[in-house]
Amino acid sequence: MDFILENPLILALIKSLLVVGVVMGMAAYAVLAERKVCGWIQGRPGPNRTKLPLLGDLPIIGPFLTRLGIFQPMADGLKFLVKEEPTPGHVKRFYYVLAPIVSFIPAMTTMTVLPFGLWKTADGVQPLVLANIDIGILFILAVSSLGVYGIILAGWASNSKYPFLGGIRASAQMISYELAMGLSLLPVFMWFAPETGGSLNLFNIVQAQGNHYWNVIPQWTVFFQPLGALIFLVSLFAETNRAPFDMPESETDLVAGFNTEYGAFKFGLFFLGEYTHIIIGSGVFVALFLGGWNLPWIGLPAGILGAVLSVLVFLVKTCALIFLFIWVRWTLPRFRYDQVMNLGWKKLLPLAVANFVLYLILIALIES
């Protein structure tokens, strides 16, 4: 046992499997949450029929879980796996198969540097993260923007008109919002530079947010950089192709956009990638703006209990943000493609620059 725990390779393997498992499970249940919340918003019950043979037959718990649709994600996932995988005759086959993989891998990769908790031991704090690297946020921005290649590739390899238009829209949109997104983050790191020593590491940023100003106001970024938080959130919606920014797959004009020609598990990969993207994006927002695992005024206890609590707090905040994603999607109409561009370039980018300059001056004033 000791041998396993002391071998860093095996430990890393166990940790990654755990994290991947949790995130995949969350992605599957985010789909359920989407369907269920959407149903409630629209005055419908949502999925409530799928039943698992043994668990579903239990007296009171069984029907309750069935009504909640707890088993639905399993059926959904299984459907993707066992469906026939037709490949249309007119596609560019190699790239057609490659595209879902290319869009799925970045979504999975970004989670490695996202800290989701901390472990307080006698000899200091240990971050709960797969890879605690110093360039944290840069890594996330770089890798997550690779995801757009999968969509462009899908649109192009499908060799069909609607996916092609969807692919073009996706590339333009995602590049436009990356700038505003990056700029809105700069003030966060500048603000915490005294505490973190100018590090881009996400763990340090979250730890810095654990303090309080005058012992009253929690030092969460969202409280003193609300504009930056808003810009980042809007960019996050655009980056993850969520409504009201779901241009690449807006079903009313482009049928299903870039994934029109995809079916079965290849479509499943796109789908899973999209939801993973949302979960990781929410996680990044929580870490950067909502104080991560910090609770206002209450310190977390040391040891294993504190570690579990910190992960729970982080997950609860992330889930709240995912709920916001779902809520917005089922409330607002969709933008038009050129309006999305206008919003990105003419409104968000100048705002982000102004925000950046404002905090530049503020920080300079505070320091002098």
Place this chain on the structure above:
Amino acid sequence: MAIKEVSIGDISARGAAAEQEFQGEHLVVNMGPSHPATHGVLRLKLELDGETVTKCEPVVGYLHRGDEKIAENMTYNQFVPYTDRLDYLGPIHNNVTFAMAVEKLAGLEVPPRCQAIRLLCCELARVQSHLLGVGVYAMDCGSITAFMYTFTEREKIYSLLEQLCGARFTTSYTRIGGLQRDIPDGWLGNVRKVVDEMEPVLDELDALITRNRIFYDRTVGLGVISKEDAIAYGLTGPNLRGSGVALDLRKDDPYLGYENYEFDVPIGSTGDCYDRWLVRMVELRESLKIIKQVIDSMPDGPWYAEEAKKIFAPRKDKVMTSMEELIQNFMIVTEGPQIPEGEVYFEAENPKGLLGFYIVSKGGGVPYRMKIRSPSFCNLSILPKLVPGHMVADIPVILGSFDFVMGECDR
């Protein structure tokens, strides 16, 4: 048996050939006949320059059934179910319009109670159709929730129609000279309940969509139809009124006693997609107002033209007891209502616009020739002029603002 191999060829090569045909770099896209935004089987051949439409050619006829020809082969009452399938989003209004056209040809006046019931049905159909119209319009802009809200209300009208005539969707409620049956006991109370429940939902819809910034930005100034164009292309209904022309047959040429009820006709100011939305929303409220007035003033008396012995089949209880009525019933069922020789054109303000029936009769129970003027067909005729210059994403919005039905357009 030999199997013949059919090659569909290289699709990209065929695409390239099509591109050549439309000169150079423009992309030719088929929107429809099977596409989520075209509400049925409308097909638009679009020529795109980037995302901008340079040419639009609507192709209709995928739902053509030859209703006008079918009408020549059956009695007037047998054709009533076919009118359900014209504008199938407010079928009961088509029933009424058709029955009134034939009655005009026969010179027959139905009693006040029948008229009031028919008027109530017409307004229910208008509410039903507009609810779907605005819901689908919102859905075309990406707001699916609004569609669910309106459809929930529409569902209640289905239930009302089920209580009225047994069918939820294809009502076939009218007969020449009367109705299928009188309204059931307590039905008016149910209608009032549904109407009262609907008003808060309309307010909610206003908050969710009408005053929504994204929706506003997407529809204002989009698909502008000038007054002159609207008249020149024969637009009718809310689409015409959205352009600022106050033509509403309920006011201008009242039938069914519309002149006795208090209501306003909304008109738009610029003729863009937002105006067409507003006109429908206001018309919904006006219709609810009319329905309430009809409920309060529903007259008593016969609900079919009793004196028209050769047109309206007698009631079943009389058929079973009286010889004369048995013969009368037999004649009308086998030969159809006896309509005198002549020709007539009658149109009424349907939810989608002016639905007109032109009927030529050589006497007897079967029309010699029938022509249907369907509002959706005329409304869609403006698309080739209207759509070019807009973006691809605007097309669903424009189509949604037109609120057309292909069952009626293709007939």
